[in-house]
Amino acid sequence: MVSPAIALAFIPLLLTLLIRYRYYFVLFYRAILVRIWKDCVTGLSREERAYQYVLTTATPGDPDSILDAFDVWCNKVEFISNIGPKKGKILDRMLMEQGPLTVLELGAHCGYSTVRIARALPLGARLYSVEMDQRNAAIAEKIVRLAGFDDDTVELIVNPSDEVIPRLRSDYGLDRLDFVFMDHWKKSYCPDLQMLEGSGLLGKGSMIVADNVLFPGAPKFLRHIRKSGLYEWKIHRATLEYSKGIRDGMAELVYQGIK
């Protein structure tokens, strides 16, 4: 039987852990506990709830107001791992600088990043957005249409990314991707990137941006870009979306080709 005094001596440790990792606990509460609770109560999925909120508050046809509505909902109500306003600004800047004509987005989720990218695209550019989940894709479709982008600007592909990428050239008639944005399963960052390299769609100067490379993190992906030598890359350090204390990063890769 351990004496109570020894147990008391562990209180500082407990406090330390609580304080040090408070952001993670908050995230756990918001992203998982609240979600499960709301799922049970409303019977809707998280994305559908978000869509309802956006539909009621945002102005149709105005991408900015839709993004704002999303941000408010994710900040105040529940947590959805969109790219968020801060990292979104970096993304906007990169898009403005690059001015890509063909953009591939892996992981549309509920359309936040799709709207964000489509908003920043130059005239005549086309965005291919890949989403695996049927329900999410339906919501993303609605959001994108709500924001006022038509089929010519944004094309939503409902399929897993590892099936889509090899068929991009044949089915969608692409021969070069100017910009790739990755925000789907962190595990598939690395295989998808390798698949992109193999498909020959990346040309010199193509930019690949991957979100959440530090948290939840894609170590294999980072290791790959470090080792392959095909890219000029850097990591924009920021915090996790809608959270202050969790550090995260966005990797920016510029394809250089084999030298």
Next chain:
Amino acid sequence: MFILTLPLNKHSVHVFTTGVEEEVSTLQEESERGGHRGKRRDSDRERKRRRKGRGKVASKDSGEGEEELQRRLEKRERARRKRAKKEQEVQGRERNEEEQAEMTSGKRANTRKNIKNDKTRKMEEGEGEGEAGERNTKRKKKHGSAKNDGKEEDGGEHTVKEKVQEVKKKKHEKTSEEANEAAAEEDTQEEEVRPESLSPEELEKLKEAVDERKKLIQSLRGKPWPMKKKLVTLRESQEFVEKYEGALGKGKGRKLYAYKVMMTKKWMKFQRDFENFKTACIPWEMKIKEIESHFGSSVASYFIFLRWMYGINLILFGLTFGLVMVPEALMGRPYGSIPRKTVPRAEETSAMDFAVLWDCGGYAQYSVLFYGFYNNQRAVGWLKFRMPLSYFLVGVGTVAYSYMVVIRTMARNANESGVGDDNSFNFSWKMFTSWDYLIGNPETADNKFASITTSFKEAILEEQESRKDDNIHLTRFLRVLANFLVLCCLAGSGYLIYFVVRRSQKFALDGLENHTWWERNEVNMVMSLLGMFCPMLFDVISALENYHPRVALQWQLGRIFALFLGNLYTFIIALMDEINLKREEEKIIKFNITMWETSLYNGTVSENSTAPPVTIQPADVPRGPCWETMVGQEFVRLIISDTMTTYIMLLIGDFLRAVLVRFLNYCWCWDLEAGFPSYSEFDVSGNVLGLIFNQGMIWMGAFYAPCLPALNVLRLHVSMYLQCWAVMCCNVPQERVFKASGSNNFYMAMLLVILFLSTLPAIYTIVTIPPSFDCGPFSGKKRMFDVIQETLESDFPAWFSKVFSYASNPGLVLPFILLMVLAIYYLQSTSKSYKEANVELKKKLHAQNEENKKKNKRAALKAQMDLEEARTAQGAAQQQESETFQF
């Protein structure tokens, strides 16, 4: 003449290293040179290219065409040499003077021809040297090989001189480049010289050249050349000096001189080797260097501190082991001869149990490891070793030695610590001094890079903040709040320890056997755990305060210090209570023993007065509680449990965590390495404080448990290996890699404070509490230090004790102390004034530097203008030359 030759001399070195291929190319080039005289730079570049390619070419220098060429060349050389030989025979021995004259004339001609080139060369002194050297080497290469041929033929007796002369004979017929060649041959001559055949002038020249080389070597560091060139020049110069230094000196002295030079060289080499050897002998040097390269100097400073501590402990251990433990074990009464050296009858059955031994009971308690085992016999063994006196003096000596070492080290460090305030020129400091040049690991370098960047960001923000300065109230409030929280934490931990110690006393009264292991070791466990976890909490709380990292570190250290000190003193106070309890007990037992003895003797007397007195087994004799041994045991237990917790935490907190992070990362939903648990960092401040407090406990308890220094040596030794391994294996470099310079003295200051605070209770117990009546070297005395009195009275002549008693008279001691205080005051004030003078001098130096800089700038400007002028002049000259060639 000298203008031409001296720069040439500088490069007359790498001759024999080149292959035949070089020679061929030289020939080709020489044939070309007639047309390309003006374009020396071009050929220069070519040369460089060729030199680069040399490695490649040299491997296949037996190419066919080249070989043929070479053969032809050899033939020519041979022919020349034969002719020269004949001439020499005819002209005889007195040629030297004549030759000299001839040489100078030849040189003159040469110089005249080269006059234009000379001009350019002088102008481009910087590159000119290299250029000349290259030209020179070219020629020398040729002649080097030629010479080799000559040696083959003439058995090595014929020297370059003949060649020189021979060439000079031909000179008139030859073209200008041939004259050049002749000049080169003169240089070559210096290279192959035999000192015997040198004239005084030549010797003089050689000496000058050597001196110049030496000067060049010395001033090389300050030269504005690229590193590659510096290296090449240095190597060449060194070879040159090495070769010709021995040739200097005259007549019979020459050999001696050469010998001397050789010996100095050997001696220097030996010294260097010895130095290396010494470095290799420093324990753990390589380990520490490796850690330093991976983790920066702050982590390494901990290990250096640990090593230093180890050294101190070794000496303490040597003192106690050699002067106390060994004499008692070898010469004192053996185990079982007297009650204090025997395990009591009641404990005999369990005396060898591991649990008992682990608690320092049983046989461990009744051994040399603890105070109680020692006998109060005045002199032991055939050496008449004064055991009690030695025990006392060693106790005092260890403390005195520690004081001396700590203070001496502090003084030495204080001299080394640089001046310079951190507040002014903040950005300049950051810009130019933030890199840690000892880092040799890319990851650490990345971290350092990132930390410098962030520190810049922070500094800029800070600067902005200090300009804005709006929410100062919030910051203040947060700081006060943080300190309040920390105080609460301190008070809580202090109360917990007090509570636990009280409880343990209750347990002790009940009898320890009735309680579980957890309850018996509660005090130590709680102390170790609090000492481990509270600093973490402080660290988290200090994030509130928003201090600069360095300031934060100091606060952190101060708080941990307060915590440890509080814990230690709570422990000591509890121990004091226990000592008092034991003394009460002792009084009762003492009374009982006298009763028991009288009853015993009465009994024997009444039975049979003539029979020998009954012999009682020493194990059966009742004995007092011996509080000194108890104190020693407590300290040993504390040290052991502390060590155990440290090691276990190391294994769990670092190793296990690292293993989990590493191998669970393959199947986890987030990046464990970069994200949440990550690997642990090495906690410098915590470890240093742990070490310091551990040492404090050693100092406190060493008097009552002579085994403590030995235990500590063992602990530090294991720590060294274990922590080195743990750091290299499972820690990552700190995110904020900061430099450790200046923190060493901070550690030392803390060590000094701890030393003082830990000797305080020890001295208090020694001076105020009378020793136990039946155990330890001082049993039977009123106070422990009476042993000195006793020694003075019985071992020294009477006059000495008289003198001593006079000397210890307050009337003498007080003035002496006064004198000492005055002396200290005087020394302090003088050192202060010296410091001021130093500052003044520094200012002066600074001003002078500024002045020099200005002057240099002016000179540089002037030189630049001159250079410009010269360039234009040179351009004009070249143009002229090319024009003349055209016509």
